[in-house]
Amino acid sequence: MVKQARVLSSEAAKFVGEKILLKGWVRIRRDHGKLIFLDIRDRGGIIQVVVNPKVSEKAYKQALELKPEYVVSIIGKVNKRPENAVNKDIVSGTVELEATDIEILAKADVLPFDMGSEELNLELPTLLDHRALTLRHPKIQAIFKVQAVIIDAFREFFKKEGFFEFQAPSIAPAVAEGGAEVFQVDYFGHKAYLSQSPQLYKQIVMSAFERVFSVNKIFRAEPSVTTRHLAEVVSLDAEMGFIESWIEVKDMADAVVRFILERVEKECKYELKLHNATLPKIIAKTPVLSLKEAQEKIFKHSGRDVRGGKDLNPEDEREICSLIKEETGSDFVFVYGYPTKNKPFYVYPNPEEPEYNEGMDLLCRGIEWLSGGRRINDYNQLTKHVKEWNLDPKKISMFLEAFRYGVPPEGGFAFGAERMTMQMLELRNVREASMFPRDMERVDERLSNLK
Amino acid sequence: MVKQARVLSSEAAKFVGEKILLKGWVRIRRDHGKLIFLDIRDRGGIIQVVVNPKVSEKAYKQALELKPEYVVSIIGKVNKRPENAVNKDIVSGTVELEATDIEILAKADVLPFDMGSEELNLELPTLLDHRALTLRHPKIQAIFKVQAVIIDAFREFFKKEGFFEFQAPSIAPAVAEGGAEVFQVDYFGHKAYLSQSPQLYKQIVMSAFERVFSVNKIFRAEPSVTTRHLAEVVSLDAEMGFIESWIEVKDMADAVVRFILERVEKECKYELKLHNATLPKIIAKTPVLSLKEAQEKIFKHSGRDVRGGKDLNPEDEREICSLIKEETGSDFVFVYGYPTKNKPFYVYPNPEEPEYNEGMDLLCRGIEWLSGGRRINDYNQLTKHVKEWNLDPKKISMFLEAFRYGVPPEGGFAFGAERMTMQMLELRNVREASMFPRDMERVDERLSNLK
Numbered sequence A, B: 001m002v003k004q005a006r007v008l009s010s011e012a013a014k015f016v017g018e019k020i021l022l023k024g025w026v027r028i029r030r031d032h033g034k035l036i037f038l039d040i041r042d043r044g045g046i047i048q049v050v051v052n053p054k055v056s057e058k059a060y061k062q063a064l065e066l067k068p069e070y071v072v073s074i075i076g077k078v079n080k081r082p083e084n085a086v087n088k089d090i091v092s093g094t095v096e097l098e099a100t101d102i103e104i105l106a107k108a109d110v111l112p113f114d115m116g117s118e119e120l121n122l123e124l125p126t127l128l129d130h131r132a133l134t135l136r137h138p139k140i141q142a143i144f145k146v147q148a149v150i151i152d153a154f155r156e157f158f159k160k161e162g163f164f165e166f167q168a169p170s171i172a173p174a175v176a177e178g179g180a181e182v183f184q185v186d187y188f189g190h191k192a193y194l195s196q197s198p199q200l201y202k203q204i205v206m207s208a209f210e211r212v213f214s215v216n217k218i219f220r221a222e223p224s225v226t227t228r229h230l231a232e233v234v235s236l237d238a239e240m241g242f243i244e245s246w247i248e249v250k251d252m253a254d255a256v257v258r259f260i261l262e263r264v265e266k267e268c269k270y271e272l273k274l275h276n277a278t279l280p281k282i283i284a285k286t287p288v289l290s291l292k293e294a295q296e297k298i299f300k301h302s303g304r305d306v307r308g309g310k311d312l313n314p315e316d317e318r319e320i321c322s323l324i325k326e327e328t329g330s331d332f333v334f335v336y337g338y339p340t341k342n343k344p345f346y347v348y349p350n351p352e353e354p355e356y357n358e359g360m361d362l363l364c365r366g367i368e369w370l371s372g373g374r375r376i377n378d379y380n381q382l383t384k385h386v387k388e389w390n391l392d393p394k395k396i397s398m399f400l401e402a403f404r405y406g407v408p409p410e411g412g413f414a415f416g417a418e419r420m421t422m423q424m425l426e427l428r429n430v431r432e433a434s435m436f437p438r439d440m441e442r443v444d445e446r447l448s449n450l451k
Helices: A009-015 A057-064 A124-129 A138-160 A199-209 A246-267 A269-274 A291-302 A314-328 A379-388 A393-404 A417-424 B009-015 B057-064 B124-129 B138-160 B199-209 B246-267 B269-274 B291-302 B314-328 B379-388 B393-404 B417-424
Strands: A019-032 A035-042 A045-051 A071-080 A095-106 A184-187 A190-194 A211-219 A232-241 A288-290 A332-336 A359-364 A367-375 A410-416 B019-032 B035-042 B045-051 B071-080 B095-106 B184-187 B190-194 B211-219 B232-241 B288-290 B332-336 B359-364 B367-375 B410-416
Touching: A009 A019, A009 A035, A009 A045, A009 A071, A009 A095, A019 A045, A019 A095, A035 A057, A045 A057, A057 A095, A138 A211, A138 A232, A138 A246, A138 A269, A138 A417, A138 B199, A199 A211, A199 A232, A199 A393, A199 A410, A199 B138, A232 A246, A232 A417, A246 A269, A246 A332, A246 A359, A246 A367, A246 A410, A246 A417, A288 A291, A291 A314, A291 A332, A314 A332, A314 A359, A367 A417, A379 A393, A410 A417, B009 B019, B009 B035, B009 B045, B009 B071, B009 B095, B019 B045, B019 B095, B035 B057, B045 B057, B045 B071, B057 B095, B138 B211, B138 B232, B138 B246, B138 B269, B138 B417, B199 B211, B199 B232, B199 B393, B199 B410, B232 B246, B232 B417, B246 B269, B246 B332, B246 B359, B246 B367, B246 B410, B246 B417, B288 B291, B291 B314, B291 B332, B314 B332, B314 B359, B367 B417, B379 B393, B410 B417
Parallel strands: A045 A095, A288 A332, B045 B095, B288 B332
Antiparallel strands: A019 A035, A019 A071, A035 A045, A071 A095, A184 A190, A184 B184, A211 A232, A232 A410, A332 A359, A359 A367, A367 A410, B019 B035, B019 B071, B035 B045, B071 B095, B184 B190, B211 B232, B232 B410, B332 B359, B359 B367, B367 B410
């Protein structure tokens, strides 16, 4: 075969009339009379290849060998398609390749299911059992392309805003807050744990760098299987010092959500279309409700009396989101002001009504996207809370040291990347939005299959 | 205090003659006769503030209260410094702030050691015991600013080259290769492990996306304390399909190293200067030696006969690097072609001399920066190796499935972010280049302090 530079399917339309070298996977082979049509998939997208024995008998013979997922190298001429044969659904849709040379780079076994149709009609467990293969399906790839854009946009936004990126640790020495839902690690004969949240670390790093963000892993050993929980999650964290009030933290969260939505909208048109998904609507001013106002609104609307409840439960979250959507058109709503005693020790109590705090959540389409708020920065107030929350100060001594030596008013928040992906693409289960989801039933393999 | 937008120290020089609002930490307070000088640190850098009782008696009184690491909000006028008082070492060095208003935002306890001098003269254990505080020192901050640029440059390079970013999992189901040096996790009553490497996952994801990269955590339970090993490491991974030979993999590794060095050189001048560090020299064509050639060279030079050795040991690595440096001026050298049997099962054997493989390392200044090479992509060859390496194919069934269904010729590599940081700044210990280093003696706390 002649040595020449490879051209991606997405670039082929620039070479009409020329011979190019294409490399990729056989997605579909269709035999029509004396012609063979191939859909070839590469990282640029999909392109149609025509193999005509009158053009090349050798290529045709080789094409007869091809099966789905064979890896091939093809030389051929780029031809413009007639108007009525243009395929608008693929990026190379105005052209096709007329093959003159086909080389098989790798063969594939017979597939366990059809990978060539537009939908991959598999039950989730099967889809995940065969993750190595199903990752090749365009609709599955679309999920992770959207996720990559979400994460990249998160970082881009905060770099522009002067935030410093740090790497949060995954192994943690002790569990300051919250109990059993943590994974234990045998650490050189000592007990250590997988981090449930980089919260205390990001506050430490903020105390030195002012504005910080981190893309990191968090681990939750929740012994329940729901459609929105994973044992290993990609957490997008930010923390900022020198605020005047929690409103600045909320506004920063609002701004990054807008930025992420804009980039996904711009860069993922094809992926959104594949999933027939509509991005959540964010209006000019995102609605903001206190917990009490939200509860009042639910009571007024449906008569369900959750007033005085310590938090919104999933049903409340769905109801308040749908009420806000009706009233304002917004898919997003901030809820703030939770009972101080029911939230972590570091959340800042509202000075005017200290039994409620300045913690906040951002809900979207019935699900929590983000959690955050203002934190306590005064060392004395913090140590008082540590006592009142019955925590062992020795277990968070590094965290407390930061605040002992001067920390400005501050706050921050965290997103879960998989949940955002799930909601943007209107997936039914968060596992679809994790490439290698970990839960109490699976770590690649189903745990029930293991001894 | 008047409401006005905050100005960072790094922007102050744009406001000569104007009143600005500055916020930050008191780094140093010096009393000179009737004047008080403050070095204020914010995320932009350091700026000098002069407090003159003749300008503001109130500000002066407040300044008398200030101690190191107090958090302050200062209003003052930006004055140009006389030529002979310009401080070239700080970004705001052409100006100083004449304070008219000072407000204390947070107080600090008396520091356990001096944080105001240029050097932080602490033993490493003390430095790490007080990480929450020592992170505020400019020389320590410089380390993590360089690290952030390294990681960001790594990502930028691969995005430009059409690589897809994915999130590698941290919890792994089984240990395919290599033995005891792995952390075990109690996973819902099952045994799981912390990932030692995303190797198999990145090959899976490559088999769907062609070109992939990941910034992820790897975990090594090596029961030894050296100056270059950590239990938790930030791994920078890349993998690429459709290569013709391992040379393309080497060239890609070479190119990303150049790109990272360029960005660090351009963006971290101040940080490099603080550490009095010279970046490693990369010449037009990075030298490449086979393992055999490297061993021959060592023998020729020093008479030390390591010919036939299965790998380079640390002494060999130092010697070959210093020989290459002398000969060519290059701080970098690629070494390739290791005995097939001594490397992981997936490394591609040289077809012309199958007892040696097409694995490679990049050494710099005596230390391995990168490890990688071409991998086996043929399913039959791979399963043959799995048998010969006495591995349990069930434990890597997801990985094998990828190759069962067609994978092009491919290769990749991985860097350790902390080692690169250490070497660029000429640090003595890799722990200095990890914000919260984990090793067999420490997880934040010294393990010997725990029950």
